Amino acid sequence: GQQLNQSPQSMFIQEGEDVSMNCTSSSIFNTWLWYKQDPGEGPVLLIALYKAGELTSNGRLTAQFGITRKDSFLNISASIPSDVGIYFCAGSEETSGTYKYIFGTGTRLKVLA
Amino acid sequence: GAVVSQHPSRVICKSGTSVKIECRSLDFQATTMFWYRQFPKQSLMLMATSNEGSKATYEQGVEKDKFLINHASLTLSTLTVTSAHPEDSSFYICSAILLGGGETQYFGPGTRLLVL
Numbered sequence: 001g002q003q004l005n006q007s008p009q010s011m012f013i014q015e016g017e018d019v020s021m022n023c024t025s026s027s028i029f030n031t032w033l034w035y036k037q038d039p040g041e042g043p044v045l046l047i048a049l050y051k052a053g054e055l056t057s058n059g060r061l062t063a064q065f066g067i068t069r070k071d072s073f074l075n076i077s078a079s080i081p082s083d084v085g086i087y088f089c090a091g092s093e094e095t096s097g098t099y100k101y102i103f104g105t106g107t108r109l110k111v112l113a
Numbered sequence: 114g115a116v117v118s119q120h121p122s123r124v125i126c127k128s129g130t131s132v133k134i135e136c137r138s139l140d141f142q143a144t145t146m147f148w149y150r151q152f153p154k155q156s157l158m159l160m161a162t163s164n165e166g167s168k169a170t171y172e173q174g175v176e177k178d179k180f181l182i183n184h185a186s187l188t189l190s191t192l193t194v195t196s197a198h199p200e201d202s203s204f205y206i207c208s209a210i211l212l213g214g215g216e217t218q219y220f221g222p223g224t225r226l227l228v229l
Binding site for chain 1: 117119145147155156157158159162164170204206208210217218219220221222223225
């Protein structure tokens with residue numbers, strides 16, 4: 001199936017550092033969402049973006065919906081050990097009134113204490 | 114709010130048997146539920162879109178006779194893996210869209226299926 005390109009694939013960072021990851025697509029999306037998934041669990045919504053250019057924060061997390069509607073980035077400031085996990089972006093497209101998500105390939109984050 | 118549950122959380126079955134997985138929206142009504150499959154260290158792949166009271170829409174390559182989906186109410190969708198084989202072993206995750214809540218999907222905790 002179709003997937004979004006997400007980078008980096010994985011990253012090791014020191015506790016306290018800032019993290020940045022992004023997602024790009026060849027298609028335009030109406031909505032971009034960022035999720036975090038811990039091992040053996042379902043994804044948990046972090047931030048939802050609904051308008052091109054929108055910049056939204058949720059605590060230490062900040063995400064932006066690209067102007068072209070084909071990309072988005074997620075920043076995590078002052079990382080802590082519990083930020084470890086897999087982060088997925090997802091773009092939403094509508095077909096005949098039904099929404100469908102396309103997921104990114106994921107960014108695996110490991111935080112070194 | 115917007116809690117989605119799945120049952121069972123994990124199941125082990127013999128090859129050839131059928132397994133039913135339930136997805137429930139606990140505190141909201143969901144017009145649409147989605148079923149995903151996730152292999153280890155990979156992203157989520159959409160299997161089908163389930164709308165209450167109508168037939169599910171399956172993604173290309175997903176066998177509708179093997180993965181039976183029923184969406185009988187606004188709070189419950191079921192996925193039945195029929196005649197399961199070892200290659201069906203995977204992590205199955207459902208999600209639901211809040212009625213009137215736009216495009217945001219809320220995910221269940223997932224069901225790990227192991228077919229022996």
